[in-house]
Amino acid sequence: MTQEGKKIREGFSLRRAYALMKKEFIQLKRDKMTLRMIVMIPIIQILLFGYALNNDPKHLPTAVLAQDHSVFARSFVAGLVNTDYFAVTREPKSAAAAQRLLREGQVQFVVTIPENFGRDIVRGQKPQALIEADATDPTAISGPIAAAQGVFSTAFARDFTGPLAYLKGRQGSLSVEVHRMYNPEGFTRYNILPGLMGIILTMTGIMMTAMAITRERERGTMENLLSMPVRPLEVMIGKIMPYVLIGYIQAAIIVFLGEALFGVPVIGSLVLLSAVLVVFIACNLALGYLLSASAQNQTQAIQMSIMVLMPSILLSGFLFPFRGMPHWAQDIGSFLPATYFIRISRGILLKGDGFMDIWQNFWPLLAFMVVITVIATKRYRQTLD
Amino acid sequence: MSDGGANNGVSYAIDARGLTKIYDGRAVVDHVDIQVPRGKIYGFLGPNGSGKTTSIRLLCGLLTPDDGTGSCLGMDLRTHAAQIKRRVGYMTQRFSLWDDLSIRENLQFVTEMYGLDRPRERAQDALKALGLAERAEQLAGQLSGGWKQRLSLAACTIHNPDLLLLDEPTAGVDPKARREFWDEIHRLAASGLTVLVSTHYMDEAERCHEIIYMAYGKIVARGSVDDVIGHAGLSTWALYARDLNALRRELEKDPAVSTLASFGESLHVSGTDAKALEAALKGYETQPGFAAERIATSLEDVFIHYMAGVKDNFA
Numbered sequence: 293m294t295q296e297g298k299k300i301r302e303g304f305s306l307r308r309a310y311a312l313m314k315k316e317f318i319q320l321k322r323d324k325m326t327l328r329m330i331v332m333i334p335i336i337q338i339l340l341f342g343y344a345l346n347n348d349p350k351h352l353p354t355a356v357l358a359q360d361h362s363v364f365a366r367s368f369v370a371g372l373v374n375t376d377y378f379a380v381t382r383e384p385k386s387a388a389a390a391q392r393l394l395r396e397g398q399v400q401f402v403v404t405i406p407e408n409f410g411r412d413i414v415r416g417q418k419p420q421a422l423i424e425a426d427a428t429d430p431t432a433i434s435g436p437i438a439a440a441q442g443v444f445s446t447a448f449a450r451d452f453t454g455p456l457a458y459l460k461g462r463q464g465s466l467s468v469e470v471h472r473m474y475n476p477e478g479f480t481r482y483n484i485l486p487g488l489m490g491i492i493l494t495m496t497g498i499m500m501t502a503m504a505i506t507r508e509r510e511r512g513t514m515e516n517l518l519s520m521p522v523r524p525l526e527v528m529i530g531k532i533m534p535y536v537l538i539g540y541i542q543a544a545i546i547v548f549l550g551e552a553l554f555g556v557p558v559i560g561s562l563v564l565l566s567a568v569l570v571v572f573i574a575c576n577l578a579l580g581y582l583l584s585a586s587a588q589n590q591t592q593a594i595q596m597s598i599m600v601l602m603p604s605i606l607l608s609g610f611l612f613p614f615r616g617m618p619h620w621a622q623d624i625g626s627f628l629p630a631t632y633f634i635r636i637s638r639g640i641l642l643k644g645d646g647f648m649d650i651w652q653n654f655w656p657l658l659a660f661m662v663v664i665t666v667i668a669t670k671r672y673r674q675t676l677d
Numbered sequence: 678m679s680d681g682g683a684n685n686g687v688s689y690a691i692d693a694r695g696l697t698k699i700y701d702g703r704a705v706v707d708h709v710d711i712q713v714p715r716g717k718i719y720g721f722l723g724p725n726g727s728g729k730t731t732s733i734r735l736l737c738g739l740l741t742p743d744d745g746t747g748s749c750l751g752m753d754l755r756t757h758a759a760q761i762k763r764r765v766g767y768m769t770q771r772f773s774l775w776d777d778l779s780i781r782e783n784l785q786f787v788t789e790m791y792g793l794d795r796p797r798e799r800a801q802d803a804l805k806a807l808g809l810a811e812r813a814e815q816l817a818g819q820l821s822g823g824w825k826q827r828l829s830l831a832a833c834t835i836h837n838p839d840l841l842l843l844d845e846p847t848a849g850v851d852p853k854a855r856r857e858f859w860d861e862i863h864r865l866a867a868s869g870l871t872v873l874v875s876t877h878y879m880d881e882a883e884r885c886h887e888i889i890y891m892a893y894g895k896i897v898a899r900g901s902v903d904d905v906i907g908h909a910g911l912s913t914w915a916l917y918a919r920d921l922n923a924l925r926r927e928l929e930k931d932p933a934v935s936t937l938a939s940f941g942e943s944l945h946v947s948g949t950d951a952k953a954l955e956a957a958l959k960g961y962e963t964q965p966g967f968a969a970e971r972i973a974t975s976l977e978d979v980f981i982h983y984m985a986g987v988k989d990n991f992a
Contacts, residue, residue, distance in 0.1 A: 676734060
């Protein structure tokens with residue numbers, strides 16, 4: 293064996309992964325068009341999506357916190373359900389539990405029926421029912437809120453008979469108080485911009501990695517790379533790391549422009565958001581890497597990226613309220629990393645969600661990342677077969 | 678050193694038997710045996726699509742054989758592909774360095790991929806040896822064909838491999854650059870390197886210690902150039918006539934003639950049966966200006982003869 297032969301390292305080499313990464317950076321640096329796109333895509337999208345998109349979802353999950361169990365309380369809830377906008381999915385025992393459901397996004401509304409609700413109605417004292425709405429997605433709640441205002445005029449029609457007939461026709465036997473939580477002004481762009489972060493990162497992440505690999509195959513350099521003692525994980529890390537940085541740059545542009553141009557608040561922790569971003573970006577890059585294993589050229593890579601991108605735009609809850617979609621569409625959406633990331637970015641930026649609040653959407657992202665990475669490294673072929 | 682495949686006292690850098698690769702049910706490489714002794718230059722010849730590139734890829738671990746066994750530098754092709762890659766240099770048919778990296782960046786990247794120490798210095802040394810030190814920052818994609826070839830050779834030998842697999846390294850390169858390229862290969866072989874090089878050029882075949890001729894996935898002939906020519910058993914005549922085209926049309930129908938090639942003023946005919954061919958040629962003596970002269974059979978005559986023969990077997 294030669295002198296040099298002895299110095300050759302075995303196994304995974306961080307230095308080799310670093311060299312691959314450096315090469316990717318150099319190539320990226322010389323690709324001026326791509327560099328421009330990296331910055332321009334988020335800017336253009338933000339300006340485009342700064343406008344409202346509307347929708348009228350039905351059967352939104354609602355928690356009812358009933359502190360009164362009179363026939364009037366039941367009629368009121370039945371009245372809400374009959375508007376088709378509300379679906380009672382939870383019946384929390386305490387106000388704190390109800391707030392938690394709202395914060396975690398498990399329900400869109402919390403309806404609180406106060407104590408002595410029925411008694412006050414009979415006495416003609418106008419009790420106040422409270423509806424708290426998660427207004428981060430204003431398009432999802434405008435319909436239900438309008439409908440709720442009308443409920444009290446019709447809900448008790450059957451109850452106001454016999455000895456209570458005197459209450460009939462009296463307007464405003466109760467009042468409904470609506471609190472828009474997290475986005476009091478109901479700006480759609482508040483909701484769109486955190487979602488846009490998910491979409492742009494999906495788009496650039498998947499496409500760029502998929503193309504970075506298929507480009508090697510198309511130009512014939514993959515054959516050269518494969519003929520050298522390089523390990524799949526090294527190639528993957530080297531290919532992916534530059535795009536993690538790009539993902540961060542884009543996320544920063546979106547947060548900065550969102551706040552500067554549209555006043556989108558940043559209520560939660562940017563540190564927490566950054567931590568989630570790593571996982572989400574890694575998900576997309578690994579997915580792009582996986583797609584590239586089946587794509588023969590860059591055109592195919594782009595087409596396959598769009599296959600993931602389109603459902604991510606349409607079914608993730610970015611454009612249309614997730615719960616307003618048919619169940620089959622929600623099921624598809626549940627297999628998209630963007631679905632979970634969009635909930636988390638909205639939660640952190642608009643609601644100030646903490647780690648515990650986002651956990652139920654964060655662990656699916658972690659699971660995605662691990663599963664996709666494992667499959668992608670396995671699918672990477674060390675031969676040209 | 679005991680890590681070479683040894684057979685009959687000869688140490689083989691490549692020792693493959695029954696190597697087979699099947700694509701879509703068709704054997705592109707069909708039970709091929711390749712033995713290359715250490716320190717030798719072997720030429721790999723054959724028409725386009727004959728399976729040369731696939732064979733080379735099988736040898737350097739880029740493809741997994743569907744059948745057969747083999748070793749490179751004493752390491753098993755199937756189980757030690759990773760170790761083989763460290764000690765083999767492979768130059769692809771197409772330029773496969775990175776167009777958008779500079780010459781220096783390419784050399785340094787390859788050095789780093791082999792996990793070698795002092796990549797910067799090694800790249801610099803290679804640049805000097807190439808005579809490209811002044812153009813080190815130029816992008817590799819802007820180099821001329823000849824320079825790309827030399828850069829590729831420098832890149833695939835930067836880790837001092839023991840075996841070099843070159844796939845048509847001089848295709849499309851001018852004669853001067855080809856000659857320099859071959860001088861370099863001989864210099865490397867003299868230092869103990871084993872080389873398997875595929876080519877279409879007959880003059881390059883003659884610069885190899887031995888040649889392997891492959892057609893339609895099978896090895897048709899092997900040995901030194903003289904052996905291959907001798908084994909073919911062809912006898913060849915140079916014919917002259919006033920109307921060479923008419924003579925050619927006549928000869929094409931003659932069963933004693935196996936190959937025909939026009940060479941300016943003359944026509945070369947070869948046949949496997951010397952007596953039959955000689956007799957057949959007598960029949961043309963009446964043609965105006967006819968003359969026949971027995972000449973040495975060239976490698977090209979042999980290959981064309983083999984190509985025709987193998988094709989017939991396949992039809």
